[in-house]
Amino acid sequence: MPIRFKINDVAVEAKPGEGLLDVARRNGFSIPSLCHLESVPAIGACRICLVEVRRGRRSKLTTSCNYEVLDGIEVSTDSPEIRRHRAMNLELLLARAPSSEAIRKLAAQYGVSQPRFGPIKYNPLPNCILCELCVRACTELGHHALTTVGRGDRKRIGLPFNKPADTCVGCGACASVCPTHCIPMTDTLTKRAIWGQKHDFVRCSECGAPVITKKHRDHAIATKGLPEDYYDVCQSCKQIATSQRFAAIVW
Amino acid sequence: MTAAKTIDPKRIDRVLARHPQGKPTALVNLLHDLQAEFRYLPELAMEKAASYLNVPNGQLFRVATFYESFHLKPRGKHIATVCTGTACHVRGAPKLTDHISREFEIPVGGTTKNMELTLETVNCVGACALGPLLILDGEYHGNMSPAKLDRTLKTIKRG
Numbered sequence A: 001m002p003i004r005f006k007i008n009d010v011a012v013e014a015k016p017g018e019g020l021l022d023v024a025r026r027n028g029f030s031i032p033s034l035c036h037l038e039s040v041p042a043i044g045a046c047r048i049c050l051v052e053v054r055r056g057r058r059s060k061l062t063t064s065c066n067y068e069v070l071d072g073i074e075v076s077t078d079s080p081e082i083r084r085h086r087a088m089n090l091e092l093l094l095a096r097a098p099s100s101e102a103i104r105k106l107a108a109q110y111g112v113s114q115p116r117f118g119p120i121k122y123n124p125l126p127n128c129i130l131c132e133l134c135v136r137a138c139t140e141l142g143h144h145a146l147t148t149v150g151r152g153d154r155k156r157i158g159l160p161f162n163k164p165a166d167t168c169v170g171c172g173a174c175a176s177v178c179p180t181h182c183i184p185m186t187d188t189l190t191k192r193a194i195w196g197q198k199h200d201f202v203r204c205s206e207c208g209a210p211v212i213t214k215k216h217r218d219h220a221i222a223t224k225g226l227p228e229d230y231y232d233v234c235q236s237c238k239q240i241a242t243s244q245r246f247a248a249i250v251w
Numbered sequence B: 001m002t003a004a005k006t007i008d009p010k011r012i013d014r015v016l017a018r019h020p021q022g023k024p025t026a027l028v029n030l031l032h033d034l035q036a037e038f039r040y041l042p043e044l045a046m047e048k049a050a051s052y053l054n055v056p057n058g059q060l061f062r063v064a065t066f067y068e069s070f071h072l073k074p075r076g077k078h079i080a081t082v083c084t085g086t087a088c089h090v091r092g093a094p095k096l097t098d099h100i101s102r103e104f105e106i107p108v109g110g111t112t113k114n115m116e117l118t119l120e121t122v123n124c125v126g127a128c129a130l131g132p133l134l135i136l137d138g139e140y141h142g143n144m145s146p147a148k149l150d151r152t153l154k155t156i157k158r159g
């Protein structure tokens, strides 16, 4: 049985157990968010995806990413009250991440340009808002190379035992999902530096472009049962080869 | 770290053997047990514990750094804990930490080179009327003063 409810007075359907934010987006409603990806478990860390949910006569503000949809709820994705709370949360996030372009832009949309708080005393990874998207992505991919360390105002993102992790394959997923782009990752043609390690790239045998780190390739081939030569050629060269084969058939 | 090298893996294994293998739920108990054995959590012990319980290193490290009661650095034979809660603070706790720091040449959180004494602080243990309070190896000493401190700590070897 699908779950039926309303978002901004529009009737929508969802599967039991789905998160409200995912359902809203699928139906074309836009809700801002910083710490949510459909592919990782939602933890409601950034508090930007706030919406109002009415159930019968009760109404509450809640984060939508980790709210499981229910039959008959009525959701508003925007209201002066919602905006006021998002603005407050953005002001707090801006104090943690004063030079993050993404946070500055979003905050500006809510009329916040200069936080009244901060600068915060402890943030060894500048601009990190502790949303744990990096940790969740790395964990979900099965690498388990990142974790939160400590608690309270000393909490930070770090490596197990504070040393480069054997299980980090240099995939770069953590850096690419980070909403504030605060994880240092440097790529050259031959190497990727991330989290205290240097990883050699596999280079495309056609064009020489870096394809994937060798360690990531070995891990992917071993765990996904891909052919040994799967990563020898980069995506764009593969596409060119495919279209040439295709052209040869057509003409 | 020199201290880590002297850890005997057999001692770790003996502690591990008292817990169910492959059971992530035993994590906190096991960490407490390891700490009881070594007075802190040596890295080797944490690594062995993670693979023994089949939890990722990161998950274990998250827990070990989350709870204040776990210590990741070697600690001394004796632990002097000065309460720096509000009541003890206004009754002169800072004088106590300063005094121990100076006498034993260690900062708060530090351990003497001879591994005899570690100086720590705690925020209120509910004995405010006794403040300022020193807890030495679990024993409470109330109404502390620097002079009284010298008497209480006099058997601890300097160095």
Ligand code: SF4
Binding pocket: A137, A138, A143, A144, A145, A146, A167, A168, A169, A170, A171, A172, A173, A174, A175, A194, A195
């Ligand atoms: S680069 Fe390393 S730490 Fe980052 S997601 Fe990949 S495995 Fe995890």
Ligand code: SF4
Binding pocket: A125, A127, A128, A129, A130, A131, A132, A133, A134, A135, A157, A174, A177, A178, A179, A180, A181, A182, A183
């Ligand atoms: S590093 Fe980026 S993704 Fe990770 S917790 Fe910080 S802000 Fe979030």
Ligand code: FES
Binding pocket: A032, A033, A034, A035, A036, A043, A044, A045, A046, A047, A048, A049, A050, A063, A064, A065, A066
């Ligand atoms: S996206 Fe929901 S709390 Fe961050």
Ligand code: FES
Binding pocket: B083, B084, B085, B086, B087, B088, B089, B123, B124, B125, B126, B127, B128, B129, B131, B133
């Ligand atoms: S403040 Fe020290 S015991 Fe309460």
